Amino acid sequence: MAQTDINIAGVGGQGSILAGVILGTAAVTYDKKYAVQTQAYSSELRGDSLRPG
Secondary structure: OOOOOOOOOOOOOOOHHHHHHHHHHHHHHHHHHOOOOOOOOOOOOOOOOOOOO
16 A cells, blocks of 8 residues: 655644545545544634733
8 A cells, every 4th residue: 555645734723624634534434544633722823822921
């Protein structure tokens, strides 16, 4: 079986998350693979700031 590498990049994360969901769904549905998804948001995306002050 050939390996295929896919790089996903974006700003804000929503497009990257959607791309991962689509790829994972396709792998499970059409290639009988197993997939797990998790999401992690940094403090900047949640509106928090790490700057003192």
